[in-house]
Amino acid sequence: MSQRPAKVVFLPSGKRGEFEPGTTLLDAARTLNVDLDSVCGGRAMCGRCQVLCTEGEFAKHGISSKADHLSGRGAVETRYERQYGLAEGRRLACQACLLDDVVIDVPPDSQVHRQVIRKQAGLLDLELFPTVRLHYVEVPEPNMHNPEGDLTRLKLALEFEWGLTDLRCGVELVQDLQKILRQGEWKVTAAVYDERDIIALWPGFHDQVYGAAIDVGSTTIAVHLCDLANGKVLASSGAMNPQIRYGEDLMSRVSYVMMNPGGDREMTMSVRETIARLISDVSREIGADLHDVLDMTFVGNPVMHHLLLGIDPVELGGAPFALATDESVATSAATLKLDMNPEARVYVLPCIAGHVGADAAAMVLSARPYHDDAMTLLVDVGTNAEIVLGNREQLMACSSPTGPAFEGAQISGGQRAAPGAIDRVRIDPGTLEPRVRVIGCDEWSDSEAFDSSKTGVTGICGSGIIEVIAEMYLAGIVSTDGIIDGQLAARSERVFPNGRTYSYLLYESENVRVVVTQNDVRQIQLAKAALYAGAKLLMERMRVDHVDRIKIAGAFGSHIDTKHAMVLGLIPDCDLDNVFSVGNAAGDGARMALMDKNARVEIDRVVKRIQKIETAVEPRFQEHFINAMAIPHKIDPYAELRKKVSLPESARFQGDNVPDRRRRRSRRRSEP
């Protein structure tokens, strides 16, 4: 063994130093501030500090064999390997001692702060930097000569072994402290929040701690239980938002509170109970102790945000739609009276404005348009559409009152997206005959297998309505100004008079008859005009005439066909390859904030930077809205000159060749 200091380089960080031979790799890594995980603090219990020894650039120093430069496997490491296994070439950094110069590779799964890239496309790429971390310590026992309190000795141990200083500990945990220390015979694992608060303590070595990302929607509440060590979603569950009994949509819930002062408290209690029950259910499902769920992040629209926090939402029911707070809220399960570990931490993402909530902030976080030069449009459609536009330079947000049509409400035959709902439609432009697909069945209605499916047809959901009207438009059944062409009744029985207007029969069976009425088309026109006008308003304020990328979030975004959305003029023109359905972006943002404490700092800062546009007081919004009633929408290059225009106009596109149409339109726009 050489007695000169041994050089070590840690990869991928490249941090390097010289140490006395005999120093463990873990100690060297800590001294050099290398990101190397450990829960047990070097006792070969947790296996989190696994590293690989490589040669690399140290070869020039004459390293001939790894074995000569690191100590061999001792009894402790061998026991660990026998019990838990240790992949080829891997060593426990807490056991392997430096003997001579080495290059050490810290694999991603041994880093605390790391990026998790999912193999499947479309899945969330997470940065891992959990706010709650576990630290195993051996606490000096009290004796008559050293009468410091148990808490002081625990804190000294955490400082000595983990360098954690100025830790705080809530009274609730101090109440359990003495029993746990003695039960663990002075060996305990502490959960430390943000390197500052001791929030849980277990006797002995404890290796599991969970977090929950919670999306509080007006209709459903979704909970994802995650492993805080690696970001994996271990279980998910959802439930109807129990507030539905106070009103289907947000404004009827706000009205309920206006009519029943104090009614917000019932709603707050019911949503909190449901959340706690869901968390308890998913914990039980994976055999986790509810007590070990220690971190939670919440997203929701402003009304849900306020009701979750126990804030009366009535101010959100009228101008100027003032939020009680637009900052993120860091609090605890105890404060929110959630029936779980009272010390569990809560982080509620910030709201952007009175109609643009923490769900929109989460969408922004998950899409990170501010990391990019590309001008990105983010859209989340619900009763209101929340719209964010921007790039690295600037961000703007607004909300637009799309109404409930996109969710299947106020539509004849409309229903929520659920098994049995028509969500895909194709109409043959020649015969005007439709074929449909329903949620829960992979077959089209013109296949033989369709009838034998058990799902049946129960109605039509939001994405189905978008498709059927886009297809009706493409087949010439609906005109650019949204009129169902009664003359076609001569060509097909599908088109039939219905009072003073015409309707289109989409589907008929023994049990159900799904018809698209003139009013349905109007409802969708109103909804899509609101959405489009909101996007247009932001583009105008941003002084851009096109967007580079569109991301449509939410269940609505997952179901609709972006092509049909563009045919209908729901969203501004954009290369279809750059229009994405990003799924549950709000839930993804909640998970990012759960797993990465830097993401919390990031979204707090970003939300402050977002410029908020209130559509209700923007005269230009009304103009855009009127122009957007047309299908796909009216091109209005002279908008600045004209204050009001008559409704119908514009070219008509047939067939499925929307990309061509888009290119033609782009060309046209580039003309003088």
Add this chain to the structure above:
Amino acid sequence: MSQRPAKVVFLPSGKRGEFEPGTTLLDAARTLNVDLDSVCGGRAMCGRCQVLCTEGEFAKHGISSKADHLSGRGAVETRYERQYGLAEGRRLACQACLLDDVVIDVPPDSQVHRQVIRKQAGLLDLELFPTVRLHYVEVPEPNMHNPEGDLTRLKLALEFEWGLTDLRCGVELVQDLQKILRQGEWKVTAAVYDERDIIALWPGFHDQVYGAAIDVGSTTIAVHLCDLANGKVLASSGAMNPQIRYGEDLMSRVSYVMMNPGGDREMTMSVRETIARLISDVSREIGADLHDVLDMTFVGNPVMHHLLLGIDPVELGGAPFALATDESVATSAATLKLDMNPEARVYVLPCIAGHVGADAAAMVLSARPYHDDAMTLLVDVGTNAEIVLGNREQLMACSSPTGPAFEGAQISGGQRAAPGAIDRVRIDPGTLEPRVRVIGCDEWSDSEAFDSSKTGVTGICGSGIIEVIAEMYLAGIVSTDGIIDGQLAARSERVFPNGRTYSYLLYESENVRVVVTQNDVRQIQLAKAALYAGAKLLMERMRVDHVDRIKIAGAFGSHIDTKHAMVLGLIPDCDLDNVFSVGNAAGDGARMALMDKNARVEIDRVVKRIQKIETAVEPRFQEHFINAMAIPHKIDPYAELRKKVSLPESARFQGDNVPDRRRRRSRRRSEP
């Protein structure tokens, strides 16, 4: 009006600067960081910024008349004067504008951080630097173009008007925020804790905020409600500690928990309920809103401390007497489930050791021995005596098991200090006839008025027992080794045989017969030996053979005659002029911590410095104890050489001339 900058000097700080003519004195004071109070922020509402204009050293610059150098009283200041009055020469600093050079005197009552010197001797001198302060602000209203949340706008106003940055606000208060802002028409007063947390909000201008200093004793709980603006005690109240039904003394309460696991929870609930009720009572008494009690400090012995905080005290019932925590605890009324404003803050003073509690820490804070070169002995006597010795250089503390005799328990005829209890005794050395005085009556028993008093005699309290045994010793009835001299039965019927020993008849009436038995003398010997041995042990560890000053705290300290205490050998020798009864030192410390946030920092730091001595594991304590059984106590210059000595010995002093005795003893000590 001169247009050159006007010079201003603020006294007593001496801070000076130059300002544009027209600057208000308040603005100038703020710029110079002068300690000048204000709640209303310069709106002539609170009257806290009153100052005097003096000439002083500025005369040399040619100041001829105050009137020329400050603006005159405008309408606003005149209205304030008419409504609330303004003493001769006083000006509102927020209204008076600098015109030319001035010297401004900030009187103590206009300073936030100031010393309150009481005129009556013996009353607590307080530093004022309250942790909770009030700030009136006008908050910008929300509008459609500025969608920041109400909290953000409140924080901006507090930052703009008061320079308070990075404020936090708990969810509970955010829940009320919007109603209060609108009720106050965007003018509100905020209570800010430690320049960091917004903890209360009132519509409009609000000028009152209260604090409570709470002494949780094993027997009684005392609450002092204070005005946080000036430190005045507005009302006080006390109640029996309801835990008494679980056991009279501490150890029987700990035993109760040992026998009834979970029994600590009942005790915690009962003490918290009593505290909340007392605070509610005193608030009602002075017409204060319970909601406005926003800061609380608590002191108590370790068992009371733990039970208040909801910590099982069983570890305090056996070696090594480990505290759950020895640090101060900063928490909230909500966490302690006190039925009052949940945002009210709680500060529990630190404990020193397993037997030396937050009450002892408060005693240390109120006596501040560490500010001084004089070697000071602090003593608080209860079932245990808590003893602290030290000066600027060093501090030591221990606890000594005096038992309950000093509180009148385990003494024939003993009772608590209450009306009817004998607390003063004189015995004529010639006739051996006693005269007594009782609590609740100012007459001695040999006066004619005594019999007609309504109090009657019910028993003898702790201080009475000290006196009677000291007087019996001085009269020769009790020997230095604590034996009642049976031979005196021949001289006086007061001395009479009682089994195999003799007793002394102190008082007899139709209803009651108060006798001092041989066992009573033994009990007092044991108690005083414990106390003396504890003090002696600390002196020995501190390597001092005398103390410069003795302060005896608590109800016991207030009742006992220090001279008799020294006759009996309760406390080490000390010039009687330097032996003080300091009253409720624990309560005083609680009040100091309530009114002065620096005091909290100070005692947190001091307690860490105190060296803790555990009497139970100190062999020398046993030796001191045995030597101290004698009356007054055994002088033991050879203690280091002898491991065990026989009991009786030592000179005998008669009469009342204790100072002489002390001097003789000192002389003797200074001999080789």
